[in-house]
Amino acid sequence: MASGRVILKQKKFKLTIERLCNQLIEEYGAFENTCIVGIQERGVLLSDRIVKGLKAIDRKLEFNYGKIDITFYRDDFRRRDTPMMASKTEMDFQVEGYNVILIDDVLYTGRTIQSALIALGHYGRPNKVELLNLVDRRFNRHLPIQPNYSGIVIDAIDEAYVKVDWDEIDGNDQVILYQNREKAS
Amino acid sequence: MAIVSALSKKHLLGIKYITDKDIETIFSTADNFKEVLNRPVKKVPSLRDITVANLFFENSTRTRMSFELAEKRLSADVINFSASSSSVTKGETLLDTVNNILSMKVDMIVMRHPAPGAPYFLSQNIDASIINAGDGTHEHPTQALLDAFSIREKLGTVKGKKIVIVGDVKHSRVALSNIFCLQKLGASVAVCGPPTLIPKHIKELGVQVFYNVKKALEWCDVANILRIQLERQDIKYIPSLREYALYYGVNKDLLDSLSKKIVIMHPGPINRGVEINSDVADSAQSIILDQVENGVAVRMAVLYLLASGNTQGS
Numbered sequence: 001m002a003s004g005r006v007i008l009k010q011k012k013f014k015l016t017i018e019r020l021c022n023q024l025i026e027e028y029g030a031f032e033n034t035c036i037v038g039i040q041e042r043g044v045l046l047s048d049r050i051v052k053g054l055k056a057i058d059r060k061l062e063f064n065y066g067k068i069d070i071t072f073y074r075d076d077f078r079r080r081d082t083p084m085m086a087s088k089t090e091m092d093f094q095v096e097g098y099n100v101i102l103i104d105d106v107l108y109t110g111r112t113i114q115s116a117l118i119a120l121g122h123y124g125r126p127n128k129v130e131l132l133n134l135v136d137r138r139f140n141r142h143l144p145i146q147p148n149y150s151g152i153v154i155d156a157i158d159e160a161y162v163k164v165d166w167d168e169i170d171g172n173d174q175v176i177l178y179q180n181r182e183k184a185s
Numbered sequence: 186m187a188i189v190s191a192l193s194k195k196h197l198l199g200i201k202y203i204t205d206k207d208i209e210t211i212f213s214t215a216d217n218f219k220e221v222l223n224r225p226v227k228k229v230p231s232l233r234d235i236t237v238a239n240l241f242f243e244n245s246t247r248t249r250m251s252f253e254l255a256e257k258r259l260s261a262d263v264i265n266f267s268a269s270s271s272s273v274t275k276g277e278t279l280l281d282t283v284n285n286i287l288s289m290k291v292d293m294i295v296m297r298h299p300a301p302g303a304p305y306f307l308s309q310n311i312d313a314s315i316i317n318a319g320d321g322t323h324e325h326p327t328q329a330l331l332d333a334f335s336i337r338e339k340l341g342t343v344k345g346k347k348i349v350i351v352g353d354v355k356h357s358r359v360a361l362s363n364i365f366c367l368q369k370l371g372a373s374v375a376v377c378g379p380p381t382l383i384p385k386h387i388k389e390l391g392v393q394v395f396y397n398v399k400k401a402l403e404w405c406d407v408a409n410i411l412r413i414q415l416e417r418q419d420i421k422y423i424p425s426l427r428e429y430a431l432y433y434g435v436n437k438d439l440l441d442s443l444s445k446k447i448v449i450m451h452p453g454p455i456n457r458g459v460e461i462n463s464d465v466a467d468s469a470q471s472i473i474l475d476q477v478e479n480g481v482a483v484r485m486a487v488l489y490l491l492a493s494g495n496t497q498g499s
Contacts (some may be wrong), residue, residue, distance in 0.1 A: 072221065072229035072489075082191050083493035086217040094225060122226035 002075040003183060004163070008152055008175035017076040020132060022051035024101065024148050025061075033127070034099040035064035039116050040071075040087035043104035046134050050103060064098075064112045065124075066091035073115035096124030105164045110145035135162055135175055192490050199324035200365035208369060214486035215479070222258065222482055232261035232492055238286050240296040241318070242268040242303075244341050245454050247477065248328070252295050255484035259492075264291065274476070278309055279303060287313055291494065296320075314491045320410050322356050328452055329362035331483040333370055335476045336407055339448055344371035349401045351377045351433065352411030352460050355384050355422070359452045360411060364390055377401035378433060381422040407448040410435055410461050426459050431441040436473055437461040446470055453477070462464045 008016065027074045031054075038047025044067045051065050071086035102116060114171060120126065136150040140158055154162055154177060161181040167175045178184040192207045200208075221229055238257045241249055249265075258265045266286070283294065296304055301323035304315050319325040336343050348367050354360045354376045360414045366389060367374050377391035378384055383394055392399040395401035402408055413429060423429045435449070449461075457463050466473060 043228045069217070071219075077231050078493055080493070083214075084492055085213060087225075088217075089220055091224075111465070118230070122224060122228070124225070 004176040004178035007154060007162075007177050010173045011101075013173040013175070016134070017049050017053055020134075020149055020151060021050055021057055023058060024050070024054065024132070027130075028099065030103075031061055031063040033097065034101065035065045035066065035093065035095060036038065036101045036103060037068050037091070037095070037120065037166040038080075040069040040102040042088070042106075042164065045169070046164070047103040049075055050132070051182045057096060066093060068116060068119055068121050070112060070115040073119045075111055075115065076120070091123055095120060095126045097123065097127050098124075100129045101132055102125045102129055103132045106135040106137065106162050107145070107147050107150070107161070108137045108140050110141050110143035113145050114143055127179050134164055137162060139171045191493055194258070194324070196304070196317075197326050197487055197491065198304050198308060198315065198317045198354070198404050200326045200329050200362045200369070201324070202435055203326075205369040207331065208333070208366065211330055211483065211486045211490065212337065214490060215334055215482045218394060218485040218489070219479065221485075222478075228260060231259045231489055232256070232259035232329045235259075235292045235492055236262040236264065236290065237293045237295060237488070238264050238266060238291045239318075240266045240268075240283070240286070240294060240298075241296045242296070243319065245297055245318070247480070248297065248325075250479040251477070252316075252327075252484055255481050255488055256295075257448075258385070258481070259485055259488055261488070266463075272458070275463060279307070282309060283307060287311060289416055305336040314492065319358055322358055324362045325358040326362050326366075327480070327484055327487060328359050329366035329368075329478040330487070331476055332359075332363055332409060332450060333366050334483050335472050335479050336367075336372075337449065338447070338475065338479065339407065343367060343383060345373075345447075346407060347373045347375070347405045348409060349375040349395065349405040350409045350411060351398060351435065353382045353413050354378055354387065354411065355382045357411050359409075363409060364392055375401060375404060379423055379429070398422060398435070400440060402439065402443055405447055407450060408435065409450040411452065412454065412456055413459055425457075430459050434458075434460055435465050436464065437464040437468070440465060440468075440470065448472055450476060 036051060038045055053062055067090045069087045070088045071084050104112060114156040121127045130148040132149040133147045135149040136147050138153050138154060139155055156177060159180045161178040161184050163184055164177050165172050167173045193204050194202055221227060239249060239252055286390055293314045295318050299321050302323035303320050304317040308315050317324060317326055333343050340346060350360045350363060360468055364374050375395055376387060377395040380396060388394060398428040451461060451466055451473050455461055455466055
């Protein structure tokens, strides 16, 4: 059985998501010229919740929502033993001139975000890109990338593994910190 | 992201060497690359540190362009070699040609050669990954993969479907690779053509043989029409192209006389009015152009999966 420490429990998890949604509305108001892009696979679970949360606060809000897979943009291709299978990319709009809110669940080394920014550039030149994460592992960065909106900040060593559990998939909303990745399985 | 296993082999020399699991992996990867090809910027950086040499010792339009596009869409560096304008005309051997190219730090080879087994011979003598783009009358694995992928796209699955290959089966590497691929995926395969163009022992491969094209088309869900390969015929296998067209050509009247609508395929290039008429090739039942589109996605998948097996430092 997996053993880890629960960092964010269900009730506070929901409050954190609500707070993030309100921060976005505070910044972007009616979301004119603004779109949301979630990063496959686990970032999309967060972006789905954020989109749902935004519409719950203001039903009249309308914006483009896309999901981007960055597997083919990874910088560690051919440095792993086996290739990775991509998930679906669902981007039926261009980001040219748009404000983009890029969403991923956990910000760790920053390499995923670097790949996502390159992938996003293939859909046009955004006006600006802001990053939203549920978890910011602020001392584990390999690249100079920081979130604009973050749910919680976790200070952990590199080997530690942070997992976000979702009600839809794992039966519970929570963030768990494990000593290492193996302990999570 | 899910991890997948790399292909079971280091090269793609023929369908007979790979497993049905490999084929499914290639198809899932090709699904993703097909989406990439519909983006505004049709490029991903995956193979940016790889150089691929396209060695074509035989003429080609479709396959060569398709491979080159696939490589460029993956951001690989590409060099093209054409036998007619090379030192092969001065008598340089295949192995010498390839070793010279590999000395220039080329990572992968895509080769089309008139001698069956040439890619296999190379694979025993060099380290780089090799993709067989057609070796004589032996195999053309990427064509079979894109054909099966197109059937899967059109009909939902290949398993349980009935596919007939019509035409010059004797000289066709496309036919042989298709037979292997479709059978591995659980389809029933038949061949149809004049007896002189059907190999004598083909039934040993588990395929049905039709000599009447109407019966063949009535039996099948999908008909893959092959070109009459005049350049491979040193003796006369058929009296004339006109007679072939009369007895084996697929035209609209023949299609309309069938009890169900079947899917029409052709690997190209088409001899309009010989093995297939324009009113069939350009009809709604034809997926010939889809095959070409899928060819780039399938070849991208093959390149991606084989390249990931060549891990740096391993």
